[in-house]
Amino acid sequence: MILINLISLSLLYYLKKSSGAREFPEHLHRYFKYGMIAAGVLIALGIVHAPPEILFELLSFVLVGAVVYLMLNTPELSYLKTLAITPLPIIGVRLLEYVIKTLSPAIFDIVENYLDAAGVFAFIWAVTMWLNHRKQMKEIEIERIITKEQERQLRTTEEQKNQLETLVAERTKEILSQKEELQYALDHLRSTQEQLIQQEKLASLGQLTAGIAHEIKNPLNFVNNFSELSVDFLQEISEEMPKIPDSPEKENILDLLENVKSNLGKIRHHGSRADSIVRSMLMHSRGGSGTMDPTDLNALIREYSNLAFHGMRANPNPINVDIQLSLDETLPKVKLNAEDFSRVILNLLKNAFDAMRDKLATAGSDYKARVEVRTQDLGDKVLVEVEDNGPGVPDHIKDKLLMPFFTTKKGTEGTGLGLSITHDIVNSHEGTLEISTEEGKFTRFTILLPKR
Amino acid sequence: MKILFVDDERDVEDLFRQKFRKEIRSGKLELAFAFSGQEALELLSTDNPPKFVYVFSDINMPGMSGLELLEEIKSRFPLIQVSMISAYGDQENYDKAMSSGAKGFFTKPVDFDSLKKEISSLIEDRD
Numbered sequence: 362m363i364l365i366n367l368i369s370l371s372l373l374y375y376l377k378k379s380s381g382a383r384e385f386p387e388h389l390h391r392y393f394k395y396g397m398i399a400a401g402v403l404i405a406l407g408i409v410h411a412p413p414e415i416l417f418e419l420l421s422f423v424l425v426g427a428v429v430y431l432m433l434n435t436p437e438l439s440y441l442k443t444l445a446i447t448p449l450p451i452i453g454v455r456l457l458e459y460v461i462k463t464l465s466p467a468i469f470d471i472v473e474n475y476l477d478a479a480g481v482f483a484f485i486w487a488v489t490m491w492l493n494h495r496k497q498m499k500e501i502e503i504e505r506i507i508t509k510e511q512e513r514q515l516r517t518t519e520e521q522k523n524q525l526e527t528l529v530a531e532r533t534k535e536i537l538s539q540k541e542e543l544q545y546a547l548d549h550l551r552s553t554q555e556q557l558i559q560q561e562k563l564a565s566l567g568q569l570t571a572g573i574a575h576e577i578k579n580p581l582n583f584v585n586n587f588s589e590l591s592v593d594f595l596q597e598i599s600e601e602m603p604k605i606p607d608s609p610e611k612e613n614i615l616d617l618l619e620n621v622k623s624n625l626g627k628i629r630h631h632g633s634r635a636d637s638i639v640r641s642m643l644m645h646s647r648g649g650s651g652t653m654d655p656t657d658l659n660a661l662i663r664e665y666s667n668l669a670f671h672g673m674r675a676n677p678n679p680i681n682v683d684i685q686l687s688l689d690e691t692l693p694k695v696k697l698n699a700e701d702f703s704r705v706i707l708n709l710l711k712n713a714f715d716a717m718r719d720k721l722a723t724a725g726s727d728y729k730a731r732v733e734v735r736t737q738d739l740g741d742k743v744l745v746e747v748e749d750n751g752p753g754v755p756d757h758i759k760d761k762l763l764m765p766f767f768t769t770k771k772g773t774e775g776t777g778l779g780l781s782i783t784h785d786i787v788n789s790h791e792g793t794l795e796i797s798t799e800e801g802k803f804t805r806f807t808i809l810l811p812k813r
Numbered sequence: 814m815k816i817l818f819v820d821d822e823r824d825v826e827d828l829f830r831q832k833f834r835k836e837i838r839s840g841k842l843e844l845a846f847a848f849s850g851q852e853a854l855e856l857l858s859t860d861n862p863p864k865f866v867y868v869f870s871d872i873n874m875p876g877m878s879g880l881e882l883l884e885e886i887k888s889r890f891p892l893i894q895v896s897m898i899s900a901y902g903d904q905e906n907y908d909k910a911m912s913s914g915a916k917g918f919f920t921k922p923v924d925f926d927s928l929k930k931e932i933s934s935l936i937e938d939r940d
């Protein structure tokens with residue numbers, strides 16, 4: 362009886378011990394614990410031969426049977442099958458002994474020797490199975506180690522994969538932001554290049570126009586001078602004519618002379634038109650002359666807006682304009698070529714007057730022409746703004762405004778050089794000129810000059 | 814009174830002759846024209862002393878420039894007055910002309926009123 366319980370105890374002890382490496386469910390641990398206690402108690406009872414011995418022996422067989430049953434029928438323990446069947450023959454022999462002894466001690470005496478022999482075979486079987494089990498366990502352990510190692514490698518690979526993915530994601534992000542930066546730089550470069558091309562075009566055009574202007578100036582002077590002289594002569598002729606007696610021929614001559622006079626007037630008119638263009642062109646291309654001196658910009662603006670206004674009033678088609686000066690009185694003196702910069706003010710105001718004149722002609726009587734000139738100290742820069750409430754500039758024209766010879770003015774009114782010259786002058790001051798406009802509402806020229 | 818105009822543009826002759834038609838007809842003024850600096854110097858040297866009292870010269874001319882002519886005249890005929898007429902009214906030309914002894918500096922297109930004034934003041938000085 363003690364042997365059976367020792368088998369139960371050692372099986373349970375083995376199970377409990379091997380549960381360290383393999384994690385068994387909680388209820389199995391409970392079974393192991395109570396099983397071991399029960400085995401212990403039965404061993405103690407066996408030693409002291411406590412009655413009723415027959416019951417305790419039966420209980421011992423039940424316990425060992427339960428342990429073997431548990432081992433054979435629990436999926437977690439299936440790997441211990443060999444171990445579970447190891448003690449089976451011993452238990453079988455003992456059980457047979459127990460049954461025979463209990464039922465008929467007489468028969469037991471007869472078969473005792475056979476049972477002893479069976480016990481020896483059962484023991485040999487048990488030893489063989491035990492060795493088998495050890496071998497299996499080793500194989501399983503090796504397999505387990507291999508699996509564990511494979512799992513470890515898999516985990517490492519997984520980790521490395523994750524790390525790589527994180528790295529790739531980071532790099533991708535970096536590359537994307539670099540791409541954006543590059544895109545920005547490229548856009549910037551493109552617009553700078555466009556500006557440069559524009560400036561280059563303006564510069565070469567400036568040189569070209571200077572050359573052309575000089576070449577045209579002399580012949581043009583002749584045209585103007587000779588036509589002026591001829592008008593004078595015609596005046597003298599008409600003073601002499603009354604001294605000649607009337608005749609149909611004289612009448613015809615007078616008629617023709619009248620035509621000649623009118624033609625000469627036209628030559629004179631268009632000649633002086635060409636002359637003013639040529640003069641503008643020459644001023645346009647004239648660069649580098651004049652000096653940059655600290656200038657009271659507000660005073661310059663006051664003087665030249667006044668001049669622009671009275672100039673406009675004295676010319677054909679004067680208009681009523683409200684000129685507002687919003688000047689920053691804290692403005693320090695700015696290094697300027699005052700002569701050039703005064704032209705900027707004159708040009709921008711003239712431009713505003715012309716634009717508002719057009720609007721006055723079409724808009725209702727509610728429209729009041731108004732132009733505002735602003736200055737402001739922006740710290741390292743000085744702002745000069747000229748804003749009119751004229752018709753504004755359509756988008757497709759806006760970019761062309763600063764081009765030489767671009768004009769929206771009809772026929773003989775503009776030279777198309779005013780804003781282009783203005784732009785050049787602002788550039789020569791290392792400043793910027795920007796146009797913001799809304800059609801039908803306003804046009805604003807914003808000049809930013811560095812203070813230096 | 815004899816005045817010499819120097820300009821490489823030949824039509825200058827017609828223009829000035831017509832402009833000063835009355836003065837020429839009245840005999841107060843006698844005009845001569847040269848179309849290069851060289852030609853001007855030849856004309857000035859035909860009589861000794863030269864009959865010209867005043868020279869108006871263009872600056873931009875092929876060959877001898879107006880400013881060179883000015884220096885030449887000033888050294889050879891110091892009594893003759895010289896004024897410059899130029900399409901290039903820039904500071905550099907003006908300064909150079911004035912420092913070389915020019916009496917006046919006119920820019921093209923010529924303001925005939927101021928030119929006539931200059932000449933009539935000369936005529937009056939002689940009268």
Ligand SMILES: [Mg+2]
Nearest residue numbers: 821871873874
């Ligand atoms: Mg010339």
